[in-house]
Amino acid sequence: MKDTVGGGLPDEAMADEFDTVAWWTAAAVAELGEDHALPAACRGSGSPAALDWLATWMGLRSGMSLLDSGAGVGGPAERAAREHGVRPTLAEPMEGACRAAGRLFGRPVVVANGAALPFGDETFDAAWSLGVLCTLQDKRGYLTELRRVVAPGGALGLLVYARSVDELPDQPDGNHFPSLPELREDLAAVGITVLEEKPLTEVASTPAEWDEAAERVEEVIARDHRHDERWSRAQAQQETITGLISDGLVTGVLLACRRA
Numbered sequence: 001m002k003d004t005v006g007g008g009l010p011d012e013a014m015a016d017e018f019d020t021v022a023w024w025t026a027a028a029v030a031e032l033g034e035d036h037a038l039p040a041a042c043r044g045s046g047s048p049a050a051l052d053w054l055a056t057w058m059g060l061r062s063g064m065s066l067l068d069s070g071a072g073v074g075g076p077a078e079r080a081a082r083e084h085g086v087r088p089t090l091a092e093p094m095e096g097a098c099r100a101a102g103r104l105f106g107r108p109v110v111v112a113n114g115a116a117l118p119f120g121d122e123t124f125d126a127a128w129s130l131g132v133l134c135t136l137q138d139k140r141g142y143l144t145e146l147r148r149v150v151a152p153g154g155a156l157g158l159l160v161y162a163r164s165v166d167e168l169p170d171q172p173d174g175n176h177f178p179s180l181p182e183l184r185e186d187l188a189a190v191g192i193t194v195l196e197e198k199p200l201t202e203v204a205s206t207p208a209e210w211d212e213a214a215e216r217v218e219e220v221i222a223r224d225h226r227h228d229e230r231w232s233r234a235q236a237q238q239e240t241i242t243g244l245i246s247d248g249l250v251t252g253v254l255l256a257c258r259r260a
């Protein structure tokens with residue numbers, strides 16, 4: 001793993017969730033069994049149906065290289081490999097998440113800030129970014145890097161949590177939800193063309209067995225760490241975001257795009 005950390009990285013509140021809890025997740029899966037890995041490792045990426053919608057509209061096919069920028073614990077990239085035959089590479093700034101992804105799935109993973117990716121121009125056939133943009137202030141810097149490492153005309157996929165109101169009542173620490181018009185402006189400004197858009201609410205939700213497996217993993221983490229203040233902070237972050245989504249103030253949107 002190579003360290004390329006720079007500006008625009010998750011702050012302390014987010015590190016609890018994306019670094020510490022991510023690493024605890026791998027330990028919980030080791031106890032519960034491999035069938036818990038994918039559900040537990042898709043953190044914020046929506047349902048398998050959402051991943052399949054993106055894969056289809058991005059034209060992901062067997063043998064294609066796919067960069068997952070902000071890959072978290074690596075569930076979405078692993079599913080794309082298993083279901084669509086892509087060759088994934090994971091980039092993620094939190095070392096605990098990278099170690100967890102390596103332990104769970106063994107795919108190539110690099111500790112890297114998405115705004116300074118350690119890859120040459122046009123390295124990948126395709127790239128996606130799931131649930132990452134709302135954690136970043138400098139969205140254009142990150143998107144420019146995502147575009148740079150994809151071949152001309154290459155496919156780009158995004159899952160973005162966007163705010164549907166001007167002001168959110170309760171903004172979780174470190175989150176910067178764009179509005180949809182702001183997002184579309186940012187994409188156009190960096191040379192990314194949107195081909196198709198789909199609200200997350202219009203694709204099938206996560207199957208019950210996935211939810212149940214993810215819940216069992218969370219129960220094991222809570223059993224072992226509920227007295228740790230990092231667990232409490234991560235829980236509070238998640239509850240704030242879940243509340244914003246269930247109140248309709250923040251909505252997930254899938255975007256299948258091309259490098260212009």
Ligand SMILES: C[S@@+](CC[C@H](N)C(=O)[O-])C[C@H]1O[C@@H](n2cnc3c(N)ncnc32)[C@H](O)[C@@H]1O
Binds near residue numbers: 041045091135
């Ligand atoms: C909600 S999680 C989503 C993880 C994964 N994409 C998924 O869907 O399962 C957001 C991820 O963005 C990562 N992230 C935050 N800042 C980043 C940056 N500057 N570059 C790349 N990833 C970043 C976090 O560390 C975290 O793993």
